[in-house]
Amino acid sequence: MVEHLLDKQGVTGSSPVTPTISSGRARRSAGAPPLFVFPAGASLPKGIAMSQSASSGPDLSHYPGGEELYRLRHSAAHVLATAVTELFPDVKVAGGPPVDGGFYYDFAKATPFTPEDLEKIEARMREIVALDQKFEYAEATREEAAQIWKDEKYKLHFLSVIPDGAKVTTYRNGNFLDLCRGPHVESTGKLKAFKLTHFAGAYWLGSEKNEMLQRIYGTAFASQADLDAHLQRIEESLKRDHRKLGRELDLFSIHEEVGAGLVHWHPKLGMVRHMLESFWKEEHLKGGYQLVYTPHISSEKLYEISGHLQNYGDIMYAPMQVDEQAFRVKPMNCPNHIMIYNSRKHSYRELPIRFAELGTVYRYERSGVLHGMERVRGFTQDDSHIFCTPDQLQSEIEGVLKLMHKLLSTCGYEYHCYLATRPADKYIGSDAEWDFATNALRQALETAGLPYEIDEGGGAFYAPKIDVKLKDALGREWQCPTIQVDLNLPKRFGVYFTGPDGQDHEVIMLHRALYGSLERFVGIFIEHTGGEFPVWVAPTQAMIVPVNPKALEYAEQTAEMLRAAGVRVEVDARDEKLGAKIRDGELQKVPYLIVVGPRDIEAGTCAPRRKGQGDLGTMPREQIVERIREEIRTRAH
RNA sequence: GCCCACUUAGCUCAGUCGGUAGAGCAUCUCCAUGGUAAGGAGAAGGUCGCCGGUUCGAAUCCGGCAGUGGGCUCCA
Numbered sequence: 115m116v117e118h119l120l121d122k123q124g125v126t127g128s129s130p131v132t133p134t135i136s137s138g139r140a141r142r143s144a145g146a147p148p149l150f151v152f153p154a155g156a157s158l159p160k161g162i163a164m165s166q167s168a169s170s171g172p173d174l175s176h177y178p179g180g181e182e183l184y185r186l187r188h189s190a191a192h193v194l195a196t197a198v199t200e201l202f203p204d205v206k207v208a209g210g211p212p213v214d215g216g217f218y219y220d221f222a223k224a225t226p227f228t229p230e231d232l233e234k235i236e237a238r239m240r241e242i243v244a245l246d247q248k249f250e251y252a253e254a255t256r257e258e259a260a261q262i263w264k265d266e267k268y269k270l271h272f273l274s275v276i277p278d279g280a281k282v283t284t285y286r287n288g289n290f291l292d293l294c295r296g297p298h299v300e301s302t303g304k305l306k307a308f309k310l311t312h313f314a315g316a317y318w319l320g321s322e323k324n325e326m327l328q329r330i331y332g333t334a335f336a337s338q339a340d341l342d343a344h345l346q347r348i349e350e351s352l353k354r355d356h357r358k359l360g361r362e363l364d365l366f367s368i369h370e371e372v373g374a375g376l377v378h379w380h381p382k383l384g385m386v387r388h389m390l391e392s393f394w395k396e397e398h399l400k401g402g403y404q405l406v407y408t409p410h411i412s413s414e415k416l417y418e419i420s421g422h423l424q425n426y427g428d429i430m431y432a433p434m435q436v437d438e439q440a441f442r443v444k445p446m447n448c449p450n451h452i453m454i455y456n457s458r459k460h461s462y463r464e465l466p467i468r469f470a471e472l473g474t475v476y477r478y479e480r481s482g483v484l485h486g487m488e489r490v491r492g493f494t495q496d497d498s499h500i501f502c503t504p505d506q507l508q509s510e511i512e513g514v515l516k517l518m519h520k521l522l523s524t525c526g527y528e529y530h531c532y533l534a535t536r537p538a539d540k541y542i543g544s545d546a547e548w549d550f551a552t553n554a555l556r557q558a559l560e561t562a563g564l565p566y567e568i569d570e571g572g573g574a575f576y577a578p579k580i581d582v583k584l585k586d587a588l589g590r591e592w593q594c595p596t597i598q599v600d601l602n603l604p605k606r607f608g609v610y611f612t613g614p615d616g617q618d619h620e621v622i623m624l625h626r627a628l629y630g631s632l633e634r635f636v637g638i639f640i641e642h643t644g645g646e647f648p649v650w651v652a653p654t655q656a657m658i659v660p661v662n663p664k665a666l667e668y669a670e671q672t673a674e675m676l677r678a679a680g681v682r683v684e685v686d687a688r689d690e691k692l693g694a695k696i697r698d699g700e701l702q703k704v705p706y707l708i709v710v711g712p713r714d715i716e717a718g719t720c721a722p723r724r725k726g727q728g729d730l731g732t733m734p735r736e737q738i739v740e741r742i743r744e745e746i747r748t749r750a751h
Numbered sequence: 752g753c754c755c756a757c758u759u760a761g762c763u764c765a766g767u768c769g770g771u772a773g774a775g776c777a778u779c780u781c782c783a784u785g786g787u788a789a790g791g792a793g794a795a796g797g798u799c800g801c802c803g804g805u806u807c808g809a810a811u812c813c814g815g816c817a818g819u820g821g822g823c824u825c826c827a
Contacts, residue, residue, distance in 0.1 A: 226755060314822030315754025322824045326754050329822070357820095361762070370800080370818050429826085475827090480752045481818090483825065495827065581827095593827060630827045662785050690785085697788035711786050721786075729787060 174297075178214050181297075182336065187212035189249060189287075189298045190239075190308045190334040194219045196247075196290035197238035198330070201231075207292070208268040208318065208327050215344075215589070216333030220316055222268065223328050227313050232330065236310045246303030247287040251296065254282045259293060268318070269293050307341035308334035354587040356640035357486040363645050363702065366487060375484045375491030377633055382653035385682070386639075387632055389651040391472060393749070394496055394521065394629065401517050403470040403498060408450035410474065414440040420449045421606055425575070429477045447473035448600070448625055451499040452607045455621075460611045465621070466502035466510055472632070473497045487637030488592055494632045500624040501609065504550070507622050511558035511580075511597060518582070518595050518628045519562075525639060526648065526751035529595075531564050532581045534572030541575045543601040551599035552578040576602030577625070587641035594630035594638070599623075646725055648751040649705045649742065656683040656722075656742060657704045659695045661711030668715045672708065672735055679743045700725070706742060 174181040191210035198205055198221055210219025227235075254262065256273065259282045263269035272293055276282060285294045287302055299305070310332040318324035335341040352358070360366045365383040368376060379387060395405070414433055417423040423430070426445060433440035444450070451469045460467065474494045483489050502510050522529055533555055536548045555578055559566050566580070573579055579598035583591040600623040603609070610618040629635035639647075649655050656676055660669040669685050676683040686695045692709070699707040709721040714732070722730045722738045730738075 229756080312821060313755070316823045317753075320824070322753070326823075328754075331822080368818095374818065477826085480825070482752060482754095482823085484819090489826075493827065596827070627827065634827055659787085660785095661787090664784080689783095691783095691790060692785055692787060694785095694789055695787090700788055707787080709787060713786075723787065 177212065183334075184212050185297050185299050186305065186336065187217040187334045188296070189302065190305055190332060191217040191219045192249070192285065192287060192290065192292055192294070192298065193239050193242050193302050193305060193308075194235065194310070194330060194332060195221075195292065196242055196288055197235045199290060201234060201238055206266055206268060209272060216311065216331060218329050218331045220268075220318075220327040220329045222318075222325070226315075226328050227330065232310050232313060235330070236332075239308070239310075242288065243302045243305045245288065246301050248301045249296075249298040250286045252284045252286065254284055256282055258282075259284070262291065263293065271319075305334060306336065307338040308332060309341060309345070348588070351587040351589075354641045354644045355486075356488070356587075356637045359640050359645040360486070365640065365645075368486075373491070374481060375479060375489070377487055377490055377492065383636065385653040386647060386651050387636060390525075390629070390632070390636070390639075391496075393524070394472075397517060397520055398470050398498070401468075401513065402466075403468040406451065406454055406469045406471050408447060408454070408471060408473065409444070411441045411443050412450070414442050416449045416453075417442060417445075419606055420603060422446065422449070429479065431476055431478055443476045444473075445475050445477045447471055447475065447495065447497045448499055448603060448623075449607070451497075452603060452609055452623075455499075455501055455609060456607060460501070460621075462503060462611050462613050462619075465611055466500050466506050468498060468500045470496075470498040487633045487640075488586065490631075490633050493634065495627045496629045496632065497625075497627050500626070501611070501621045502624065503611065503613075503619070504622055507551075507599070507624070508554045508557050508561075510624055511554055512561055514597050514624070514626050514628075515558055515562045515564065515580075518597075519564075521628050522582070522595070524749050524751070526642065527584060529582050529584060531559060531566040532569040532572065532583070533559060533566050534569040534574075534579045534581055536571065536573050536578060537575060538571045541573070543576070547601050548578060551601060555580050555597070555599065574598060576600055584635075584638050584642075586638055592630075592634055592638060594635055595628045596626065596630065598625045600625050644703075646703045646705075648749065649745045650749045652705050653682065654684050654702075654704050655681050655746070656706040656708055657699050658683060658685045659692065659699065659707055659709045660685070660687070661692050661709060663689070665711045665715065669710050672710055672720060675735055675739055676742065679739045680746065681739070681742050696723070706738070708738060 174184050177184040188211070191212065194217075195207050195210060198219070199207060202221075202223060204224065206222040208220035208222065210217060256276075259273050260270065262284075263273065269292075273282065282293070283295055285292055285296055285298055310330060313328060313330045315326040316329040318327050333341070333344065335344060356365075360383075363382065364380050365386075366380055367378045368374070369378065372378070398405075411434070414423065417430070422445065430445045431443045433442055435441075450473075451471070454469060455467065472494050474492065476492045479489065479491050484491070500510050500514075533552070535552055541548070559580065569581065572581075577598040577600050579596055581593050582595040584594045585591055604620050604623050609621045609623060611621050613619045647653070656673075658669040658673045658676075660666050666685075666687060669687070673683045673685050686699065688695065690698075696707060696709075703725060705725050707723040707725075709723065711721075714720055717732075718734060719732045720735050720738060721732050722741075724730055
């Protein structure tokens with residue numbers, strides 16, 4: 115069996131290799147935990163960590179969908195690799211883990227796969243499933259493994275990173291042998307429902323310094339019904355894509371003539387933004403923030419002092435030469451806020467000082483990362499910098515978390531936090547400073563009772579931070595709120611307060627954005643709501659629909675009642691049939707369509723229809739005015 | 752930035768073998784006076800993303816650029 119195996123792998127060396135063969139099932143029943151190999155740098159599903167010890171398998175219970183689904187997808191990845199190596203003998207195999215929602219496998223291939231290749235591969239996979247090949251477990255010595263994969267540089271890399279003392283484990287199905295820690299299903303026949311979904315380039319080991327491999331993505335489920343439901347869900351999600359709704363609801367546009375990643379907000383989305391900004395200002399003023407406004411461009415000198423030019427120069431727009439001085443469009447607001455702070459001396463009695471600005475910044479993001487409103491080149495951060503003493507830091511963070519919760523929960527979000535700690539290699543400041551700042555963030559999270567995950571090494575080079583990521587329609591995460599303790603700028607700019615001792619002390623600077631950027635936040639908000647905005651932000655809150663022109667005057671009168679109550683209301687006076695006006699109102703996702711006709715005129719009634727609920731029946735006009743007013747007042751979602 | 756794919760009317764899309772372009776919706780005009788998801792008729796609307804090449808002839812084939820989409824990498 116082993117010889118057969120080696121032959122298929124093209125191993126022709128004279129030294130016989132004899133891995134111990136045992137079935138995965140036998141091995142598990144013997145009490146040994148399942149093992150599996152991830153390519154380093156592969157994006158792992160949340161909660162699944164690469165185990166450092168081969169003797170302790172990872173906890174698969176965190177895998178979304180559970181361990182069984184994990185096995186299924188992991189095995190599907192092997193079947194994919196089996197099919198690919200059979201159809202394309204020249205490919206080199208890299209790695210293929212299950213990921214959230216599916217699996218992938220990476221291959222090195224001289225020419226990229228085509229859509230037709232994908233069909234052939236999937237067809238071959240179905241044949242392999244029909245063959246019901248057993249997944250067979252075997253252990254090998256390092257020398258044996260090195261011999262087996264001597265022509266597979268990617269596998270040799272994975273072999274080289276298996277920790278000393280750990281077992282080298284393999285799984286084989288048919289002619290395909292993989293360096294792998296499992297676990298797998300018993301045989302390929304268990305794969306009842308799978309589908310290859312797409313393919314894309316992916317850097318080897320996730321580093322753009324390395325060559326690009328060809329990655330094929332797929333998904334697998336326990337049953338065809340589950341798979342169909344999954345595909346159906348994706349199809350439904352695509353209908354909530356903010357780029358699609360942006361066109362359909364006339365919300366925003368991006369123009370080639372203007373530039374990629376530069377958003378034009380149309381009137382309706384302008385109203386949504388206005389409402390979110392008003393709410394934001396109201397809450398910030400209540401929270402002791404002071405509004406500031408700063409220039410959009412500044413001398414390049416500012417960014418030399420801040421260090422941004424050195425560290426972020428490649429994302430800044432090129433300089434403009436004015437009066438023999440180089441100016442830059444601002445990529446962040448912090449230096450300007452420091453300028454305001456440093457324009458005079460500050461006593462410890464004044465602290466904390468909280469400057470807030472809806473500050474528009476421009477960053478030259480690489481073209482491949484742009485994504486509708488969610489990743490753009492010009493955006494407005496709901497930015498704030500808090501200058502405080504070390505003693506005040508923790509309570510300030512707590513205050514920020516409280517404010518963040520108010521904004522996010524009002525918009526209808528549930529969220530979870532990441533505590534991003536010091537990066538492994540590049541960072542500034544002392545261990546003591548990092549510990550102090552990181553502990554303050556952690557303590558604040560715990561005081562606030564917010565669950566969080568540690569994002570080890572995910573901090574900025576200048577600061578640990580709390581990040582909150584919100585999901586778009588397809589479940590992709592986007593970083594929105596961020597709270598960062600800045601260990602860098604106070605030193606570079608010399609930001610001090612005068613203490614009770616009459617001496618200058620360095621301030622602690624907290625940098626935070628709670629929506630993150632209005633563009634990204636609103637983009638996700640569109641997807642979160644599916645374009646059905648809560649009444650308090652809806653551009654048009656109510657549409658009066660006269661049954662026929664005879665009811666037009668009564669419709670205007672009804673609109674006036676609502677307007678007087680602070681409701682954004684319009685009258686659909688078009689010469690269309692009622693059914694058509696209802697349909698258009700529904701498609702435009704107006705929260706309240708209020709039908710009025712001859713029957714209502716005498717009784718003073720109307721027939722409102724709530725988006726998502728349908729016809730509410732006939733009621734006095736005063737009643738609907740009150741209902742809508744209340745919904746706006748409470749910012750119901 | 753990298754890999755792959757795509758770009759035809761305002762929107763969603765057809766367009767065969769290379770022979771100068773089509774539908775539905777939206778828009779405009781007229782007719783229809785209507786109670787909860789599309790009333791009817793007609794008109795107008797396109798330098799087929801841009802630049803170059805091959806060809807008697809290019810939406811169609813080739814190259815470059817731009818933009819968009821899916822990923823990778825990077826980030827609010």
